[in-house]
Amino acid sequence: MKQTNMYLASQSPRRRELLTQIGVAFSVLSVDVEEQQQVDELAPDYVSRLARDKAQAGVAALNYTNIAEIKTNTADKQMVLGADTIVVYAGLVLEKPIDEADSVRMLSLLSGQEHQVMTAVALADESRCWVELVTTAVQFREISTIEMHDYWRTGEPCDKAGSYAIQGIAGKFVSHISGSYSAVVGLPLMQTEQLIQAFRAEQNK
Numbered sequence: 581m582k583q584t585n586m587y588l589a590s591q592s593p594r595r596r597e598l599l600t601q602i603g604v605a606f607s608v609l610s611v612d613v614e615e616q617q618q619v620d621e622l623a624p625d626y627v628s629r630l631a632r633d634k635a636q637a638g639v640a641a642l643n644y645t646n647i648a649e650i651k652t653n654t655a656d657k658q659m660v661l662g663a664d665t666i667v668v669y670a671g672l673v674l675e676k677p678i679d680e681a682d683s684v685r686m687l688s689l690l691s692g693q694e695h696q697v698m699t700a701v702a703l704a705d706e707s708r709c710w711v712e713l714v715t716t717a718v719q720f721r722e723i724s725t726i727e728m729h730d731y732w733r734t735g736e737p738c739d740k741a742g743s744y745a746i747q748g749i750a751g752k753f754v755s756h757i758s759g760s761y762s763a764v765v766g767l768p769l770m771q772t773e774q775l776i777q778a779f780r781a782e783q784n785k
């Protein structure tokens with residue numbers, strides 16, 4: 581049977597759903613990339629680096645694994661997609677909360693304010709790695725401390741950048757969004773599709 585040439589280096593169920601939503605067939609790869617912002621590393625550089633690291637770790641994983649079956653069964657070249665999402669408020673990077681206090685700290689910063697959600701998408705193969713960064717502005721209404729604690733107890737914020745999910749209960753905190761909704765959820769659909777097309781064209785030159 582012919583295999584797909586697309587690999588998603590992500591454990592995020594959101595990214596799997598989003599990529600499926602635009603009709604891309606893929607296999608999932610497990611990669612382990614340390615997510616640690618360097619001193620003086622700006623938010624756009626950091627999120628882009630993580631997406632690139634995930635995609636390139638995926639390429640390395642493919643090379644290390646003996647998947648002769650895949651290599652012989654496909655005429656197409658392979659590509660690996662990696663992505664990363666961070667929330668940025670006043671230059672400060674907010675990743676996943678470590679506990680309830682951290683979640684309340686993040687939501688207190690975001691309450692009544694506008695912040696940026698940066699999602700970087702990277703496509704890589706053995707010869708190249710392309711990265712695209714998509715930034716979306718999100719405005720929150722005021723959130724009370726009681727609401728923040730109640731929200732934590734729903735379990736929703738614990739694995740989300742900035743400690744919220746726009747596609748979930750936290751949708752009620754959002755008064756305005758300017759940019760890509762799917763990028764906030766984890767993968768900018770329009771930009772991802774275009775990047776895949778351009779990458780595939782480059783591979784086939």
Ligand SMILES: Cc1cn([C@H]2C[C@H](O)[C@@H](COP(=O)(O)OP(=O)(O)OP(=O)(O)O)O2)c(=O)[nH]c1=O
Nearest residue numbers: 590591592664665740741744745746764765766
């Ligand atoms: C802001 C926001 C983030 N998120 C999610 C998207 C990402 O999955 C997560 C940010 O963490 P990431 O480190 O970008 O991704 P991940 O650890 O979930 O998955 P992987 O690294 O394996 O690809 O936050 C939402 O689902 N909704 C939101 O509104």
